[in-house]
Amino acid sequence: MPGSSPRVVWSRLVGREVLSDSGEWRHECEVEYLLSLPEAKRAESSTASAAPWTAKAKISGAFAARA
Structure with missing residues (x-):
């Protein structure tokens, strides 16, 4: 949503809270996206340049299953 404030979310990669518009959160979402793909x-995919990091909610289940 344009104009909305970033949320504070827990990052499992960095082990602390980060802002949802930060590079750390984007990286985590890209990793989750890549892990959700078949091997x-x-x-x-040599890069995650097209990873839909804004679609976090769609793939969060795939990452949670690996925990």
Whole structure:
């Protein structure tokens, strides 16, 4: 949502709270996205430049299952 304030969220990668618009959170969401892909597809992706880091809610279950 444009104009809304960033939320504070827990990052499992850095082990502390971060802002939802921070680079740390974006990186975590990109990692979650890549982990949600099948291995063959993951190998094709050399970068996560197109990872939908704003779609965090859609893939959060995949990351939680790996915990």
